Amino acid sequence: MKNALAWMGSNWSSFTLAFLLAVAVWIIANQEQNPVQEADIRNAVPITVTGVEDGLVISNTLPVSTRLRLRAQQSTWLSISGEDLLVTLDLSGLGPGTHQVPLHIDVATKALVVSSNPANVQVVLEEERQQEVAVKVILEGDPLVGYSTGVPISQPSRVMAQGARSAIERISEVRASVPVSELRDAFDGTISLTAYDAE
Numbered sequence: 001m002k003n004a005l006a007w008m009g010s011n012w013s014s015f016t017l018a019f020l021l022a023v024a025v026w027i028i029a030n031q032e033q034n035p036v037q038e039a040d041i042r043n044a045v046p047i048t049v050t051g052v053e054d055g056l057v058i059s060n061t062l063p064v065s066t067r068l069r070l071r072a073q074q075s076t077w078l079s080i081s082g083e084d085l086l087v088t089l090d091l092s093g094l095g096p097g098t099h100q101v102p103l104h105i106d107v108a109t110k111a112l113v114v115s116s117n118p119a120n121v122q123v124v125l126e127e128e129r130q131q132e133v134a135v136k137v138i139l140e141g142d143p144l145v146g147y148s149t150g151v152p153i154s155q156p157s158r159v160m161a162q163g164a165r166s167a168i169e170r171i172s173e174v175r176a177s178v179p180v181s182e183l184r185d186a187f188d189g190t191i192s193l194t195a196y197d198a199e
Contacts, residue, residue, distance in 0.1 A: 038071040038114060045085045047103065051092030052125070059164035060124040062089070066103060072111035084108040089121055099123045126164040133174045134158050135193065141181030149180055161195060170197040 044065035052058065066087055072080065086106040094101070102120050105113050137152035154176055161171055176191040 041068045045087050047087050049089045051090045056125045057128045057164045059126045067117045069114040070111045129165040129168040130162045131168050138177045140179045171195045172198045
């Protein structure tokens with residue numbers, strides 16, 4: 001027994017070298033049969049925005065998707081789909097102001113994210129505001145010959161505008177534009193409202 005242990009002890013370095021060589025041969029063989037490839041995902045991946053604090057709103061335009069470049073073995077590439085990728089823009093804990101926020105990327109397969117475009121997103125957060133504004137009805141066009149227009153009435157006559165503080169404070173009026181050039185009867189319908197600033 002002692003001789004066997006002594007023999008193993010004296011040959012331990014040989015055993016270790018043989019094991020490492022076997023592992024290296026296995027890795028090389030696996031790489032040849034299933035090589036690692038790096039490529040861009042064909043379709044842009046949607047960005048999910050989370051964590052906006054109560055009382056705040058995003059006041060700038062954000063990208064809706066990002067382009068990803070992944071590194072994975074060939075067999076993994078054959079099974080990667082959009083459902084395996086989740087890109088999140090987490091705004092938790094951020095207050096009013098301008099922030100550079102990194103995208104958080106989760107990959108459900110054995111793949112490594114090499115890059116994303118964009119990788120960071122500029123986000124402007126502002127306090128949310130409400131303001132009651134009168135509705136101004138604008139008649140567009142001229143009535144047909146023999147017809148005339150009366151005084152337009154909006155119901156409701158005032159509406160509540162809600163959004164980022166800077167945008168709400170710029171509102172000078174809210175308009176409801178009604179085309180009258182083809183009307184042959186009184187108009188009673190739903191009109192989309194548009195907010196305007198002083199300019």
